[in-house]
Amino acid sequence: MKANVQEDLRINENQNVGNNQNTIKNDFAFTLESTCLDENYHPSSKTRLTTNFANLARGVNRQQNLRNALNMINNRFNALAHLDNPKADRYHVELEILTVTMNIDGKNGSNDLPMIEVLKTNIIDRKTGQQIEGVAGNNYSSYVRDYDFSILLIEHNKNKSTFSIPENFGDLHGKLYKCFVNSATYKEHFKISPIICLSVSSNKTYTRTEYQHSVLGFEYLQNEYSLTDEYFSKMGLKVRFFMPENSVAPMAFYHSGDLLADYTDLGLISSISTMETFQKIYRPEIYNANSVAGKIYQPSLKHEDYSLTRVDYDREERSRLAIEQGKYAEEHFIKPYKSKLEEWSANFTL
Numbered sequence: 001m002k003a004n005v006q007e008d009l010r011i012n013e014n015q016n017v018g019n020n021q022n023t024i025k026n027d028f029a030f031t032l033e034s035t036c037l038d039e040n041y042h043p044s045s046k047t048r049l050t051t052n053f054a055n056l057a058r059g060v061n062r063q064q065n066l067r068n069a070l071n072m073i074n075n076r077f078n079a080l081a082h083l084d085n086p087k088a089d090r091y092h093v094e095l096e097i098l099t100v101t102m103n104i105d106g107k108n109g110s111n112d113l114p115m116i117e118v119l120k121t122n123i124i125d126r127k128t129g130q131q132i133e134g135v136a137g138n139n140y141s142s143y144v145r146d147y148d149f150s151i152l153l154i155e156h157n158k159n160k161s162t163f164s165i166p167e168n169f170g171d172l173h174g175k176l177y178k179c180f181v182n183s184a185t186y187k188e189h190f191k192i193s194p195i196i197c198l199s200v201s202s203n204k205t206y207t208r209t210e211y212q213h214s215v216l217g218f219e220y221l222q223n224e225y226s227l228t229d230e231y232f233s234k235m236g237l238k239v240r241f242f243m244p245e246n247s248v249a250p251m252a253f254y255h256s257g258d259l260l261a262d263y264t265d266l267g268l269i270s271s272i273s274t275m276e277t278f279q280k281i282y283r284p285e286i287y288n289a290n291s292v293a294g295k296i297y298q299p300s301l302k303h304e305d306y307s308l309t310r311v312d313y314d315r316e317e318r319s320r321l322a323i324e325q326g327k328y329a330e331e332h333f334i335k336p337y338k339s340k341l342e343e344w345s346a347n348f349t350l
Contacts, residue, residue, distance in 0.1 A: 029103040030180055031112065032189070036097040037119065039066040056281070059310050068311050069277055070095075076273035077123075079217065080244065081266060084127075092124040093270055098136060100180060104334050104337050113333045115176065117141045118194065121270035135263060137194025139255075139278060143329040144173045148231070148257060150326035165227070172341060174234030175348045181236075182350055192262055196237065196254040197275035199283050201226040204243060206250055208295045213260060215268045216242035220250040220297070228252075244272050249286050249293045281311045289336075340350035 041057050056065040073095075078088040085091070100116040118141070121134025129149070148170060151161075156166045180186060181193060206220040213219065220241040229239050232254045239312060240259055243250040251272075253259055279287035285303040293299075334341070 008151040028179070030115070030183070031101045031103070033099045033101070034075075035097045035099070037066075037097050039063050039070065041066060054073045055313055056311060059312065060262070065311050068309070069281065072277040072280070072309070073273050076276060077269055079246065079273060080269045085194075086159060089242065090125065090127050092126060093134070093273065094122040094124060096120050096122065103175070104333070104340065113329070114143055116180070120272060121267075121274055123266055123270055132264075132266055133191060135192065135195050135267045136190055137196045138271055138274045140194070142173065142177075142197040143333070144176065145323055146322050146326035150171060150323045151330055170231040170234040172345050174229070174236070175345055177235040178339065178350060181350065184198075190265070193256045195259070195263070195271050196232070197271050198228065198252045198254065199279055199286060200241060200250055200252055201228065202299050202301055204285075204298070206297045208243070208293075208297070215244070215272070216253070216260075216334060217244040218242065218250075243293060244276070248289050248291065249297070249299060251279065281309050282313050284308055312320060
């Protein structure tokens with residue numbers, strides 16, 4: 001795995017794929033930086049501070065926090081990848097932080113916006129010495145998403161008696177995401193599309209089906225779409241809900257393509273073990289509960305029968321920083337380039 005490697009992902013290509021000659025040229029430039037996430041990790045100045053792994057890497061217990069979290073990921077991975085693994089120690093999961101920045105005006109990188117940050121898993125098979133590519137998308141975070149949910153949505157509903165969604169909510173974010181993920185350069189670096197695994201919604205109800213996947217576990221169906229589901233659909237992502245073996249609650253798996261056919265078992269296990277660990281840390285009421293979700297399940301952050309992990313996590317700080325970083329995106333991206341973004345978004349096509 002390469003650490004602190006920076007590569008230009010230049011996308012100066014016409015977004016027209018058919019015969020639509022009216023599509024404008026996309027002159028945005030993306031830059032990808034990869035950083036190893038291990039017990040010695042320190043958040044860089046470019047890291048979004050609301051990112052869950054950055055939250056763990058601060059304070060006097062930062063190194064022990066990271067060590068404990070990484071041990072949880074490896075233990076869970078080996079528990080799920082139990083075939084020909086009698087001592088549950090065959091595999092080691094390495095994590096790299098992928099930071100994607102975007103330059104919108106071509107001024108020598110002076111106005112780069114930290115756009116997206118995710119974790120990518122890499123799997124080491126200690127028995128064969130083989131390194132196996134995992135899945136990107138874990139711990140997905142975005143400045144524009146912070147703006148949409150922490151600034152735009154709140155301002156839109158301020159002093160209103162009835163909650164509503166702003167017009168075209170999530171359109172720009174979704175197109176920016178698709179622009180990056182569908183670029184030729186992304187495909188040069190990643191063989192498969194991302195899986196973004198999130199917590200289930202605390203105001204929705206989930207019903208377990210009879211279908212059980214060998215890795216993902218029992219599938220659950222949601223009673224209705226959530227705002228997050230609609231938002232992620234604009235990124236070209238569908239959602240399915242599964243509760244893996246020995247988990248206590250289902251998780252939401254956002255994906256394009258075929259979740260069951262496009263990924264290897266080890267790739268799926270790497271996403272489960274990574275995201276379930278983080279969910280246990282910052283959603284213990286749901287994912288570290290002392291009872292297992294039933295056939296009909298409604299998650300709740302007010303649930304009191306749960307256990308805490310040996311990892312410190314500041315949820316209040318995360319909420320506060322989401323607002324701060326939403327304001328940053330508004331000040332440095334949304335407002336100064338409003339007309340250009342609107343023109344680009346109106347003409348964008350894949």
